[in-house]
Amino acid sequence: MPASNDLSGLMKFVDRDKWRECFEQVFNDHFGPILNDEDMEFEDLAEILGADYAMNLWGCAFEDFLTQDFEGEPSNIVDEYLKRRGWKENPRSRAYMAALRTSVISLYEISDVVPGQSLVARDLLRGGEPISVNEGTATKMLKQWDKIAARIVSVQGKNVLAGGLLPFNREATEILLGGLSGVFSKKKSRKLPTIKDVDLRAVAPMFTLAWLFDALGKALDMQILQNAEGDQFMFHDVRFPLASGVSQVDIVARLNSIPAMSQENAKFWNWVEDMPQGENRSKEMGTLSLDTVMDNGLRVLGNVELKGGFLCLSTNSATRAEKGTVLIRQAVGDLVRTPLTEIRTMQQIIAEQPTTKSTTLPPEMPADLAEQAIREYLDRHYREALDQPIGMLGNKTPRQAAKTSTGRQKVADWLKYMENQTARHSDPAHPIATYSFEWMWRELKVQDLRQ
Incomplete structure (x- = not known):
């Protein structure tokens, strides 16, 4: 017997000619505008975003399809399936x-x-009181004040989440609300009104498109990051072992003989692009580049550093790594041995970033004292923040913003955002992850909006 929320039978029913064509129409509404613009196939989304997200996206389109009535009789696939095959379920x-x-x-x-076990969900578009939802899987990943696009349905007296669920970050939320505002807001007001079910059902594709526009844009930007030469970012660390009997002093003299090496200190050089002697280039204004540029306008191609028994070259592309290796080999000759190269992607670099000092428990202190020190630091930090301009609040301080009804809602959104971000700390038991913002809600007198 199939599981309680198993839709496999219904999915197979889509293979019938009539329903296949209908589903293709809905599918195109959800993904066509982006896939056609990017010249992509749906299968490409799994490669870029991951199979789980692609499955959730497909689920959103499929669930929308289940709600729709088409021409002819029967007009809805769920009605026909339950009539013909419902006895199997x-x-x-x-x-x-x-x-x-x-x-x-x-x-x-x-x-x-x-x-x-469960969560409480507040509908940001239709209003009403928050509702309790029975949920097992998603609650293991969701955090306080997360936003999700989903269908909450009542099944045998209990509210449950349907399978098509998309987590909405701040940027995706702004894209969605901006799109809905353009459809439903009055011309003289950009404030989004409470949306009726029938109207919300008609714009279901906007949810997948808004989420996909944000997620795909970020993923593609990460994949196609390039340096000034147009090479894809791929970080290369080339380590030359010093030959036996060779000292760092011997290497320094050879490196300083390379015109492209600009020495910063006793053991560190910037490898800069070639420039005709006597020329000076001003910094390029308005040019987008992730490369470092020197004060004289020369672009830094890599860094060279002496570390113990190694001469290390670091650069951001395979082409630069090859060119730099040849340059160093020509200059230092047999003073170094065959190099070893480590290659890392941008994603790996980001994943390797350590936590900041302010969020790390001092190892030399007892755990309870270290946690107390961090909490005291956070108290001071957030108390100072109450009197500092905040971008999310229109560059007003939280105390100033809290004096108006519109500002109070913005303050509540700001506090929710901070609570959500701290709850996402990699260690759920860390003082940052467990820090309580309740005192800020009370001090700013917006605790009635914490729902």
Whole structure:
């Protein structure tokens, strides 16, 4: 017997000619505008974003398809399936399918997460009181004040999340709300009104498109980062072991004989681009480049450093690594042995970034005293923040913003954002992850908006 939320039978039913064509129409509404613009296939999304996200995206389109009525009889796939094949499903599966038939996707703010059990969801588009949702899997990843696009349906007296769920970060949320505002707001006001079910159902593709526009844009930007020569960013660390009996002093003299090497200190050089003697180039204004540029306008191609028994070259592309290796070999000759090269992608570099000193427990202190020190630091930091201009608050201080009704809502959103970010600390037991912002809600007198 199929599982309670198993839609496999219904998915197979889509293979019928009529429903296949109908699903293709809905599928194109959800993904066509972006896939066609990027000249991509849906399968490419799994390669770029990961199989799990691609599956969730497909699920969002499929669930939208289940709600729609098409020409002819029967007009809805769920109605026909339950009539013809419903006897194969258990009562809960039939109830789940019937609930999806009339479901509406919306944007929810999550709170009171009990991992593996439940969460509370507040509908940001339709309003109303927050509702409790029985959920096992998603609650293991969701944090306080996360935003998700999802369908919440009632099945046999319990609210549950449907399978198509997309986590909305701040940027994706702004894209979605901006799009909805353009559709539903009055011309003289950009404030988004409460949206009715029938209207929200009509714009379901906007949720997948907004999420995909943000996620795909960031992923592609990461993949195609290039240096000034147009080479893809691929960090190369080339380590030359010093030959036996060779000292660092011997290497320094040879490196300083290379015109392209600009010495910063006793053991560090910037390898800069070639420039005709006597020429000086001003910094290029308005040119987008992730390369470092010297004061004289010369672009830094890499760095060379003496570390113990090694001469190390670091650069950001395979082409530069090859060119730099040849340059160093020509200058130092047999003073070094065959080099070893380590290659890392931008994603690996980001993943290797250590936590900042302010978030790391001092190893020389007892754990309880270290935690107390961090909490005291956070208290001071956030108390100072109350009197500093905040970009999210229109460059007003939280105390200033909290004096108006519009500002109070912005302050609440700011506090939720900070709580959400700290809850995402890699160590859930760390003082940052467990820091309580309740005192700030009370001090700014916005605790009534913490829901």
